[in-house]
Amino acid sequence: MQWETVIGLEVHVQLATQSKIFSGASTAFGAEPNTQACAIDLGLPGVLPVLNEGAVAMAVQFGLAIDAHIPDTSLFERKNYFYPDLPKGYQTSQMAQPIVGKGEVEIVLDDDVRKRIRIHHAHLEEDAGKSLHEDFHGMSGIDLNRAGTPLLEIVSEPDMRSAKEAVAYLRAIHAIVTYLGISDGNMAEGSMRCDVNVSVRPKGQEAFGTRAEIKNVNSFRFVERAIEFEVERQIELIEDGGKVVQETRLYDPDQDETRSMRTKEEANDYRYFPCPDLLPVMLDSAYIEHQRATLPELPTEKRHRFENSLGLSAYDAGVLSATRPTAEYFEAVLAVCGDAKQAANWVQGELSGHLNRENIDISNSPVTPEQLGGLVSRVLDDTINGKAAKQVFAALWNNEGQSADEIIDTRGLKQVTDTGAIEAMIDQVIADSPVQVAQYRDADPEKRGKMIGYFVGQVMKASRGTANPQQVNGLLKQKLDEA
Amino acid sequence: MHHMTLTELAKGLKAGDFSSRELTTSLLDRIERLDGEINSFVTVTRDQALAAADTADQARAKGESRPLAGLPLAIKDIFCTQGIRTSCGSKMLDNFQAPYNATVVEKLRAAGMISLGKTNMDEFAMGSSNENSFYGPVKNPWDRTAVPGGSSGGSAAAVAAGFAPAALGTDTGGSIRQPAAFCGITGLKPTYGRVSRYGMVAFASSLDQGGPMARSAEDCAHLLGAIAGHDLRDSTSVARVVPDYLAELDAPLDGLKIGLPKEYFGDGLDAEVESAIREAIRVYESLGAKVCEVSLPHTHLAVPAYYVIAPAEASSNLSRYDGVRFGHRCDNPVDLEDLYKRSRAEGFGDEVKRRILIGTHTLSEGFFDAYYRKAQQVRRLIRQDFMDAFEEVDVLMGPAAPTPAFDLGAKKDPVSMYLQDIYTIAINLAGIPGISVPAGFAGKRPIGLQILGQHFAEGQLLNVAHQFQQATDWHRRHPTDQETT
Numbered sequence: 001m002q003w004e005t006v007i008g009l010e011v012h013v014q015l016a017t018q019s020k021i022f023s024g025a026s027t028a029f030g031a032e033p034n035t036q037a038c039a040i041d042l043g044l045p046g047v048l049p050v051l052n053e054g055a056v057a058m059a060v061q062f063g064l065a066i067d068a069h070i071p072d073t074s075l076f077e078r079k080n081y082f083y084p085d086l087p088k089g090y091q092t093s094q095m096a097q098p099i100v101g102k103g104e105v106e107i108v109l110d111d112d113v114r115k116r117i118r119i120h121h122a123h124l125e126e127d128a129g130k131s132l133h134e135d136f137h138g139m140s141g142i143d144l145n146r147a148g149t150p151l152l153e154i155v156s157e158p159d160m161r162s163a164k165e166a167v168a169y170l171r172a173i174h175a176i177v178t179y180l181g182i183s184d185g186n187m188a189e190g191s192m193r194c195d196v197n198v199s200v201r202p203k204g205q206e207a208f209g210t211r212a213e214i215k216n217v218n219s220f221r222f223v224e225r226a227i228e229f230e231v232e233r234q235i236e237l238i239e240d241g242g243k244v245v246q247e248t249r250l251y252d253p254d255q256d257e258t259r260s261m262r263t264k265e266e267a268n269d270y271r272y273f274p275c276p277d278l279l280p281v282m283l284d285s286a287y288i289e290h291q292r293a294t295l296p297e298l299p300t301e302k303r304h305r306f307e308n309s310l311g312l313s314a315y316d317a318g319v320l321s322a323t324r325p326t327a328e329y330f331e332a333v334l335a336v337c338g339d340a341k342q343a344a345n346w347v348q349g350e351l352s353g354h355l356n357r358e359n360i361d362i363s364n365s366p367v368t369p370e371q372l373g374g375l376v377s378r379v380l381d382d383t384i385n386g387k388a389a390k391q392v393f394a395a396l397w398n399n400e401g402q403s404a405d406e407i408i409d410t411r412g413l414k415q416v417t418d419t420g421a422i423e424a425m426i427d428q429v430i431a432d433s434p435v436q437v438a439q440y441r442d443a444d445p446e447k448r449g450k451m452i453g454y455f456v457g458q459v460m461k462a463s464r465g466t467a468n469p470q471q472v473n474g475l476l477k478q479k480l481d482e483a
Numbered sequence: 484m485h486h487m488t489l490t491e492l493a494k495g496l497k498a499g500d501f502s503s504r505e506l507t508t509s510l511l512d513r514i515e516r517l518d519g520e521i522n523s524f525v526t527v528t529r530d531q532a533l534a535a536a537d538t539a540d541q542a543r544a545k546g547e548s549r550p551l552a553g554l555p556l557a558i559k560d561i562f563c564t565q566g567i568r569t570s571c572g573s574k575m576l577d578n579f580q581a582p583y584n585a586t587v588v589e590k591l592r593a594a595g596m597i598s599l600g601k602t603n604m605d606e607f608a609m610g611s612s613n614e615n616s617f618y619g620p621v622k623n624p625w626d627r628t629a630v631p632g633g634s635s636g637g638s639a640a641a642v643a644a645g646f647a648p649a650a651l652g653t654d655t656g657g658s659i660r661q662p663a664a665f666c667g668i669t670g671l672k673p674t675y676g677r678v679s680r681y682g683m684v685a686f687a688s689s690l691d692q693g694g695p696m697a698r699s700a701e702d703c704a705h706l707l708g709a710i711a712g713h714d715l716r717d718s719t720s721v722a723r724v725v726p727d728y729l730a731e732l733d734a735p736l737d738g739l740k741i742g743l744p745k746e747y748f749g750d751g752l753d754a755e756v757e758s759a760i761r762e763a764i765r766v767y768e769s770l771g772a773k774v775c776e777v778s779l780p781h782t783h784l785a786v787p788a789y790y791v792i793a794p795a796e797a798s799s800n801l802s803r804y805d806g807v808r809f810g811h812r813c814d815n816p817v818d819l820e821d822l823y824k825r826s827r828a829e830g831f832g833d834e835v836k837r838r839i840l841i842g843t844h845t846l847s848e849g850f851f852d853a854y855y856r857k858a859q860q861v862r863r864l865i866r867q868d869f870m871d872a873f874e875e876v877d878v879l880m881g882p883a884a885p886t887p888a889f890d891l892g893a894k895k896d897p898v899s900m901y902l903q904d905i906y907t908i909a910i911n912l913a914g915i916p917g918i919s920v921p922a923g924f925a926g927k928r929p930i931g932l933q934i935l936g937q938h939f940a941e942g943q944l945l946n947v948a949h950q951f952q953q954a955t956d957w958h959r960r961h962p963t964d965q966e967t968t
Contacts, residue, residue, distance in 0.1 A: 039582060042808060042809075043808070044580065044581060044582075044583075044802040044803075044809065045563065045569065045576065045579065045685075045803070046562075046563045046569075046581065046680075046681065046682040046683050046684045046685065047583075047681070047682070048680060048681050048716060048717050048718065049718070050715065050716060050718050051718065062968040078799050080798075080799050080802060080846070082802065082805060084805075084807050084819065087802075087803060087807075087808060088802060088803045089799070089802020089803050089805060090802055097923075128679055142807070203860065208584075211504060216484075269847055269848045271798075271799070271843065271846035271847060271848075271851075272800070272846075273796075273851070273855060274794060275720065276688035276689035276719075276796055277685075277688050277719065278718055279718050279719065325939050342653055348832075483903055
C-alpha cells in the first residue's frame with residue numbers, strides 16, 4: 001500500500017526580551033542555577049505577574065510577518081499541573097483567545113517548488129524551569145532560571161507531507177523570527193524547540209490517521225530523523241495488523257528512535273481557566289500599525305528581490321536570504337562593490353568556505369563585509385586577478401591588513417597588464433625552458449593546449465601571481481606557435 | 484488610651500500627652516496580658532514595634548507632619564512582611580518568611596505607622612468564624628463563647644479588645660465586614676482594584692481585596708487614603724486618583740437616596756438584627772435621607788456562584804504549596820508523588836482541602852461549562868443587579884450578617900457556615916465597595932449595618948458611615964476588660 005505522511009509542528013520560540021514575561025528577572029542564558037529567578041518566578045505567596053510589553057510586541061510582529069489576523073483581545077489562562085520545575089503549579093499560557101490568529105508561511109523545496117503552510121495560531125506563554133536528573137545522587141535538582149522566560153508557541157496546520165517539508169517549514173520559521181530579531185533562534189540553547197505531530201494514512205484517504213506527538217525535538221536534523229523513524233514505525237505497525245495509539249513520544253538521538261512517554265489516557269486534565277491576575281490584552285489598530293512599521297524586509301520578500309531585482313539564481317537567492325546575518329552581510333558587500341553576482345560568489349565561495357572550515361558564524365566573520373566588498377571591487381576593476389584576490393582574502397582573514405587596497409599595495413599584487421613587461425617575462429621563461437619548448441613544438445597542435453599550462457605557470461610564478469592570466473596565455477601562444 | 488480612635492491618638496501624640504513609645508508599649512503589654520484568651524495575634528513583633536516607635540518619636544521631635552506617623556496597628560497574617568513570618572493561618576506556611584513586604588505594608592510604613600504584629604485568621608482566609616486557623620480559634624472580645632467572625636477575625640478582635648486602634652484585613656466574600664459586624668467595629672472592603680493585592684497571599688484573586696478595620700469611619704478614611712492607589716506590581720489595581728477621603732466626611736446627607744434590597748430582609752434574618760438595622764435606617768431618615776425598597780433579583784444565586792468561582796481560583800492559587808520550594812514539607816518522602824501528597828495532606832486543614840477539591844472538580848474537563856462558565860454568567864447578572872439599583876438610589880443598606888456572632892463550634896455543617904456570607908458575598912462578585920458599621924447589640928453581641936456603594940464610591944460610603952457615627956455612639960462602645968478576659 002502507498003502511504004502518505006501528515007505532519008504538524010508546534011514550535012516554541014524563546015523571545016529575545018531582556019526580562020521575563022511576567023517579572024523583571026533577566027532571561028540571559030547560562031547563569032548559575034537559580035540566580036535569575038525572582039520572587040515572582042519562584043511563585044512565592046502573594047506575588048503577582050505583570051505582562052512584559054516587549055513580549056506582546058514581538059508576538060504581534062511575528063503575526064504580521066505571517067500575514068496573520070491579530071485579534072483585538074487576547075487572554076491569558078492558567079494551565080494547571082504539578083511538576084517540580086513549574087513553581088506555581090500552573091503555567092500561564094493562552095488557549096481560547098491567542099494573540100496571533102491564522103496565518104501562512106511559504107516554504108521552498110528542492111527544484112524551487114514552493115508550498116504554503118498554514119499556521120493555526122500562535123500564543124504567548126511562560127517557560128518552566130529545568131529539572132536536572134544527573135549528579136544529585138538519586139534526587140533531582142531544579143534550576144528555575146528559565147522559569148518565566150517568554151515563549152511564542154507557533155502551531156501549524158497538519159499541512160506537511162514529508163520530513164523534508166517539516167524541516168523546510170522549521171527553517172522558514174527560524175528565518176522569520178531571526179529576521180524579526182524576536183529570537184536568537186539558537187536551537188542548541190533551547191531558544192527554538194519543536195513538538196512534532198505525525199500520522200500516516202493510505203494515499204488518497206481523506207481522514208487523518210491517529211497521530212503521535214514527539215516532544216521536544218531540538219535540531220533540524222533530529223526533526224528529520226525523528227519523523228523518518230516515526231513514519232516507518234507507524235507504517236510497519238499498521239501493516240503488521242496493529243494500530244497507532246494517540247500518545248506522546250520522545251525522540252532519543254543516541255538510539256535514533258522514538259519511545260512512548262505517555263498515552264492519551266495518562267494525559268493531564270489541565271483545567272484551563274482565565275488567569276485572574278492578568279487583564280485581557282487589548283490591542284488597537286494604531287498599536288498594530290505601529291508594530292507593522294517596525295517590520296524589516298522578511299526572508300521571502302528578500303529572496304524574491306534577490307532573484308528578481310538583483311538577477312541572482314533561485315538557489316543563490318535562497319541561500320543568501322536564509323538567515324538575517326547572511327543576508328545583511330551579502331547586502332553590505334554588494335553596497336560596496338555594486339555587483340550582485342560577484343558579491344554572491346564571494347560570500348558563498350571563499351567566505352563560506354573559510355567560515356565553515358573554522359566553524360565561525362557569519363556575524364563573527366574576521367573579514368568584514370566592507371573589506372570583502374573592497375576586495376571584490378578590485379577584482380571587478382581588474383586591479384588584481386583571481387589568484388591574487390585569494391591571497392588578499394587570506395591576508396584579510398588573518399588580519400594581516402586593514403583593507404584589500406592596503407594588502408595589494410604592500411604585497412605588490414597589482415595585476416601586470418603591460419604587454420612589454422609580460423613579453424619580457426615570457427621570453428625569459430622560453431629561454432630557460434628549451435626542453436619543454438622543443439616538446440611543445442613537436443607535439444600535435446591538439447595536445448598543445450594542455451602543454452601550455454606549464455609555461456603559464458612559470459610566467460605567473462615569475463610575476464609573483466600578478467600578471468594578467470588571459471594576456472599571458474595569448475602572448476605565450478603567439479610566441480610558442482611562432483616558430 | 485486602649486479604646487481611643489486613631490484620630491484621637493494622633494491628637495494625643497501631637498499634644499505630647501504620650502509618646503509613640505508609651506502608646507506602643509502600653510498596647511504590647513495589654514496584648515501580652517490579655518490576648519492569651521482572645522488569641523487574636525499569631526505573631527507579636529515587640530522589638531520591631533518599639534524600634535519603629537522610637538524612630539517615630541524622634542521624627543516627631545523634628546516636626547513630623549504625616550498624620551498617621553507613630554500610630555500602631557495590627558496586620559492580618561495574610562500580608563507578606565519581610566523577615567517576619569507570614570503564616571496565613573496555615574501549618575503550610577508556619578515556617579514561611581517572605582523576602583518582601585506587601586505593597587500595603589510598605590505604604591503604611593511610609594506613612595509612619597507601626598506594626599504591632601500579625602493577626603490570626605481562618606486558614607488562607609477560608610472561613611467565616613476564625614475557627615479554621617492552625618493557631619486555634621479567636622474568641623469574640625464581647626463574649627468569649629462567641630466567634631469573632633472571619634476570616635479577618637484576629638484583626639477584628641484585636642481592635643475590639645483594645646489591643647490595636649486599627650488593623651488591616653482582607654475581604655474575599657465578607658471577611659472584613661462580617662467580623663467587623665461581629666466585633667462591633669468599622670470595616671471597609673474597597674472596590675476591587677482600589678488597593679494593591681501585591682504581597683497579599685491569594686485566596687481567590689478576582690475577589691480578594693484588602694481594606695481597613697478600625698473604630699470609626701473617619702479612621703478608615705485615614706487608612707484607606709494611605710493604602711489605596713495604583714501599583715505597577717498588581718495589574719488588576721486601578722490607575723485612578725485617590726481622592727481625599729477626609730474631605731468628604733462632613734458632607735450633609737440631605738436628600739441621600741437609600742435603597743433597602745428586599746432580598747436582604749427576608750427569611751433567615753435574625754429579628755434582633757433586623758430591628759437594629761431598621762432603627763439605623765430611621766437615624767438616616769432623621770438626617771434627611773430618603774429610603775425606598777429595591778430589588779437585587781439574583782441575590783439567591785450569589786452563594787452558589789461564589790462557591791464555584793472562589794474555590795476554582797483557590798485550587799489553582801494553592802497549587803504552589805507543594806513542599807518543593809518553601810512551606811511545609813513532609814518528612815522522608817519516598818518519591819515525588821509522596822512528597823506532594825503528604826506535604827499537602829499535612830499542611831492544609833480540612834476547609835482548605837474541601838475548597839481545593841471543589842475548585843479542582845468545577846474546573847475539570849466536562850464540568851467547566853456547567854460550573855465555572857455558568858458561575859461567571861451569574862456573576863455578570865449579579866453585577867448588573869447592583870448597577871440597576873444604583874440607577875435608582877445612591878447607596879444600599881442592610882445587615883452585614885443574618886445573625887449576631889454565633890457560638891464557637893455552633894456551625895458544624897459547611898453549608899450553614901457558607902450561608903453566613905449571604906449578604907456580603909455578592910458585593911465581592913460585583914466588585915463594589917461595602918462598609919460595616921456598628922448599629923446596636925443583641926444581648927452582648929454587636930450588630931453591623933452594611934452600606935454598599937457604586938464602584939469607587941468609597942468616599943461616599945465613608946461620608947454616609949461617618950454621619951451615622953456623628954449621630955450615634957454604637958461605635959464608641961467597647962467590651963469591658965472583664966468581658967475580654
